[in-house]
Amino acid sequence: MKVSITASVGKGSVNNSVDVRKVQNLLNRWISPRFLSVDGVCNGTEGDRTVEEIKKFQSSYMAVPDGRVDPNGGTLRKLQTKWKQLPQNFGFGSGYYQYGRSADIGARQWGSKKTIETIVRVCKQFQMQQRTITNQYNLASYGLVGVGDISFKFGGYMSPHGTHQEGLNVDMRPCRKDVLQTPVNIFNDQYDSDRTKLLIELFLADPNVKSILFNDPKIYKLPRVSKYEKHDDHFHITMYE
Numbered sequence: 001m002k003v004s005i006t007a008s009v010g011k012g013s014v015n016n017s018v019d020v021r022k023v024q025n026l027l028n029r030w031i032s033p034r035f036l037s038v039d040g041v042c043n044g045t046e047g048d049r050t051v052e053e054i055k056k057f058q059s060s061y062m063a064v065p066d067g068r069v070d071p072n073g074g075t076l077r078k079l080q081t082k083w084k085q086l087p088q089n090f091g092f093g094s095g096y097y098q099y100g101r102s103a104d105i106g107a108r109q110w111g112s113k114k115t116i117e118t119i120v121r122v123c124k125q126f127q128m129q130q131r132t133i134t135n136q137y138n139l140a141s142y143g144l145v146g147v148g149d150i151s152f153k154f155g156g157y158m159s160p161h162g163t164h165q166e167g168l169n170v171d172m173r174p175c176r177k178d179v180l181q182t183p184v185n186i187f188n189d190q191y192d193s194d195r196t197k198l199l200i201e202l203f204l205a206d207p208n209v210k211s212i213l214f215n216d217p218k219i220y221k222l223p224r225v226s227k228y229e230k231h232d233d234h235f236h237i238t239m240y241e
């Protein structure tokens with residue numbers, strides 16, 4: 001259920017006790033481990049614990065956090081985002097590795113709960129399947145899928161993409177024959193079309209996968225796969241939810 005407040009909470013705000021409690025509860029969703037006490041008290045000045053936590057929360061999307069939550073404001077809405085970050089666990093057992101355009105790869109790997117769960121589930125399936133087929137259990141990286149951009153924590157424009165704003169898109173690397181965790185495109189000798197096709201078929205079999213863009217002619221013949229400019233070195237998935 002959507003949380004609403006009657007008046008502003010935080011720096012220089014009205015700070016009704018009931019509203020403060022609601023905001024403190026929401027803030028605790030984002031603080032790990034939860035350590036902000038839900039006491040309904042906020043004195044509205046710098047240094048107040050609730051004000052500081054609001055500012056910390058806002059710092060991921062505001063250049064100058066104002067430390068305040070308004071009844072119809074963006075901070076209240078963002079505090080209630082149900083998105084998840086792709087678990088940033090590299091290597092063995094996770095089914096995928098991460099790649100990205102910035103040092104903080106994880107900042108670009110937020111999505112709807114279902115999108116993240118779908119990625120994790122299918123990557124894991126693929127890794128298990130690949131290891132069974134090839135008997136490569138001793139090779140930790142075998143079958144790991146490269147997962148790239150999804151969305152920012154609260155969505156919005158993500159350069160250089162037209163999409164990736166709603167937490168429903170993900171870019172992934174095609175498979176390499178040498179299983180190195182490096183880029184590959186469909187014209188490269190190391191590109192493994194057969195394994196990439198298996199991976200894409202697994203995604204297509206998942207009920208949350210709506211469509212895929214990719215330029216390998218053997219693969220874009222599949223239903224719900226289309227070719228699209230610049231999709232030689234990654235495939236792009238759109239999820240339903």
Ligand SMILES: [Zn+2]
Pocket residue numbers: 161164169170171235236237
């Ligand atoms: Zn994409």
